[in-house]
Amino acid sequence: MAAMPRLAANLSLLYPEWPFAERVRAAAADGFEAVECQFPYEVPANEMAARLRDHGQALVLMNAPAGDWAAGERGLAALPGREAACRDGVERALAYAHTVGCPRIHLLAGVVPAGVARARAEATYLAHLDWAAAQARRAGCELLIEPLNAHDVPGYLLATQAQAHAVVQALGAPNLRVQMDLYHVARTEGDVLGALDAWLPSGRVGHVQVAGVPGRHEPAGGPVDWPAVFARLDTLQAAGAAPGWSGWLGCEYLPAAGQAPGGTSAGLGWARAWLRRAPPPSAG
DSSP: OOOEEEEEEETTSSSSTGGGGGGHHHHHHTTEEEEOOOOTSSSOOOHHHHHHHHTTTTEEEEEEOSOGGGGTTSTTTTOTHHHHHHHHHHHHHHHHHHHOOEEEEEEOOBBBTOOOOOHHHHHHHHHHHHHHHHHHHHHHOEEEEEETTTTTTBBBOOOOOHHHHHHHHHHTTTTTTEEEHHHHHHHHHHHHHHHHHHHHGTTTTTEEEOTTTTTSSSSSSSSSSSHHHHHHHHHHHHHHHHOOSEEEEEEEEOTTTTSSHHHHHHGGGGTTSSSSSOOOOOOO
16 A cells, blocks of 8 residues: 555544534544644643643644634735734744644735735735744744635635745745645646646645645545545655655545534545554543
């Protein structure tokens, strides 16, 4: 059997029938060895660290605060006038990451506000990234940026792999890398296999995520040949052709069963061969 990248359950989307903190236990019971999440801040860092330890999980990725989500903000780094909030969010994320042992943080760029010239948003973004990468490096963390597709997040500053890689190259920070979500690649650029071949060998990809297309459900079926994608990930990793990549594959998708109890677990058929032998469930 191919090695397959290690799977990390995204706690923000998987196991929605459970309170957020309880999802660590649910992921462990299904055989995941790691988790990731978007915004963990509703759970105190010390409590999250204890839950991760108790259930043998590593938190391998989290986001910095992204502003007023309900008002449509999807990150602050490219928003002129939100400099203080952006920096406060980075510092909060680094403190949380230190407590829970998370090695990488995603800093969202944001949707370019109406009336703001793109050039000004880009300059703001580069300045924030340069500062944030330096803070993260001192904290021993990797800083990630991610292109988001325009179908789901219209107006987001980064839409393609090429744009994100150009930013990383321009800044040259050794701990700044791209978060390559194959769902967004498929929605924006179509050719997932070609994107893997083009970008993983660059050394600029720090984390990879997956979700099915177009509904962002389990990566099985649909227009993307997911078995071929997983095989390509194996091949590139085994050949040493993916330098810089953590090796974790984040499962950041919406379970097709929604919030039905056990729905996430029932939909793991695509991943079952690569999950470790599931331990018996435990309370807490």
